[in-house]
Amino acid sequence: MKIPFVSLQREANLIKSQLLKSTEKVIDSGNYIMGENLVAFENRFASFVGVKYALGLGNGSDALTLIMKSLDLKSNDEVICPANSFIATAWAIIAAGAKPVFCDVEDDLLISLRHIKNVITKNTKAVIPVHLSGRICEMNKINQYCSERHIYVIEDAAQAIGGKELYSYAGSLGIAAGFSLHPLKNLSIYGDGGVLTTNNYEIYNKAKLLRNHGLRDRDNCILWGFNTRLDELQASYALIKMDYIEEWTEKYISIARKYSEELDENIKRPIIRTTSKDVYHNYIITLDEDIRDVFMKKLLDLGVETKIHYPIPLHLQKCSEKMGYKVGSLPNSERLSKSIVSLPIYHTLKVEEIDHVIKSVNSTFNDLKVK
């Protein structure tokens, strides 16, 4: 049995006739950018997340960048983000002309108030908790601490559509949030796309201008801005998928629950929580460093493809070289980057494939542990 890490065509096949019908409708409309599909998608997304405003954008990186730009940060202003994330989290801070400050993470790869307190300074203006792998950060605690200090909290919700802290959805848990609609995400389209959500009118208004060159109308430009708009075709696809997101999310969660119940008890694996709804964009286990790479190789021999999210922490990336971080600066992030493995998880996985993953992981783990 061969189980690829992702299988995007399977999902596309489930809704192909809807996608094709929608494609034809958009083509026939003659309106391809900033039309009725974008507005309908934004309204739907905002009401799903439970916020006043949503903006469809060219990608998730730009969603974060436009938020940071809307905060009018200065070059000495520091923005804290976790060291274990996709590079775009830190790029948004750099793109806005501020200074990223990398923060260590807990064993579940999430930033926490405990670690934020270690890196906070008088120059800290914002914190970006990343709901990595669709696991929701401790937003209540972080918000309370930051609001007392007038520090903005921006969610990187790129991987967390449908996730919740208690009863509130990811995307409504900070002053603003960025989502990605990249093909690999839980709500994905057939190209790049992203969404910004907020209840804050100033952020919404400024980001709305920034996504369209800073144009107030066709001829008057009031800000230097970007061209980063979710086009009509992609908005129409995203709109179709909104009908399925709750159902598909439940499937991710049930696969994660099965993994957590049936994987060998000596494998460190996600705890299924009741205080948050984690949506398992990735399902990440942690092994001893000395067996991680050979474990992945042996699993591949058994037909199970795995990945690492992420093998190099942000502070040790080549592009961060001049920031002064050294190996050992953020020990937990560094240790995790050498010991984590992401197992295949997608809502179209079949029961026998899930069973094969579990069986292969358990047997490989036990073989390696015995040696």
Ligand SMILES: Cc1ncc(COP(=O)(O)O)c(C=O)c1O
């Ligand atoms: C945590 C995180 N932040 C930001 C992004 C950026 O999203 P996009 O690829 O849509 O620009 C991603 C996407 O990979 C991500 O995983």
